Amino acid sequence: NTGQFYACHDTLVAIWMGVDHAEKPFYQGILQIAVAFYHLGNLNWRGGAILLGEGINRLRKFEPSYEGVDVERLVDEALAWLELIQTSGEEGLAAVMAEPPLAFPKVRNG
Secondary structure, three states: OOOOHHHHHHHHHHHHHOOOHHHHHHHHHHHHHHHHHHHHHOOOHHHHHHHHHHHHHHHHHHOOOEOOEOHHHHHHHHHHHHHHHHHHHHHHHHHHHHOOOOOOOOOEOO
16 A cells, blocks of 8 residues: 555565465455556556456455455456556556556555
8 A cells, every 4th residue: 555566566475375276366466456556657558557457357256355355445446547547558657657646556444
């Protein structure tokens, strides 16, 4: 929630490696959304769009919530971002990221 998307990646990979097979898509979906924002912050439009879509698709089966995470909200906010960056296109990404009109997704309630 603080924009530390690379640190989120490192933490989630460590967790992901230790969970059973059924939970892996949950952590991988959050991980992909975090890495998408890392890419978007570096103005990598294609990497950000692809990973947002993949993360959203992995998380859908865990809605509305799972392990204390408001998955439905995370998916909805990630979808809003995906729509925003698809609309802005690669050429408009720098302007979007300079003054984001949407808040970064919140992973936990509260």
